[in-house]
Amino acid sequence: MEKQPELMPGKERAWLLQVTANECRNLHRRLCRRSTVSLDEALAVAAPEYTPLLTHVMKQRPTDRAVLYLFYYEGFSTEEIGQMLHTSQSAVTTRLHRARKNLKATLEQEGYYETGL
Known part of the structure; x- marks a missing residue:
């Protein structure tokens, strides 16, 4: 719809219906590829070796x-x-950096992460 192609008079409706159908298919594909669960559910079904990290x-x-x-x-x-x-992409990058730093400090205190290795 953003491209606004040259349409023959009387074909606007057919074009709009086709664009709508294509967008619905794209949305359906995206939703099928990305199944979502709550964080608590993900923690419950996580592989045992990842459970301490997820915790x-x-x-x-x-x-x-x-x-x-x-x-x-x-x-x-x-x-x-x-x-x-x-939020902005740079804010996400900053949050990731801070979260990794905090997670590393937490894991070092728990003895899961050793520096210098």
């Missing part, structure tokens, strides 16, 4: 937890996360 991720601040989960577990890009959280 520590869940203990982070809500904004940090959200960007960590969306980036590493769901595989979204920083741009997509920014759109979902209604």
Whole structure:
């Protein structure tokens, strides 16, 4: 619809219906590829070797937890996360940096992460 092609008179309706059908198909494909579950459900079904890490991720601040989960577990890009959280891509990158730093400090205190290795 943004391109506004040259249409023959009387064909506007058919073009609009086709554009609508194509967008519906695209939306359906995106939804089928990205199944969503709550963070608590993801934690419950996680592989046992990831459970300690997920537990520590869940203990982070809500904004940090959200960007960590969306980036590493769901595989979204920083741009997509920014759109979902209604913030800029640079803000998402900053939150990821801060969240990684906090998670590293937490894991070091718990003995899961050793420096210098």
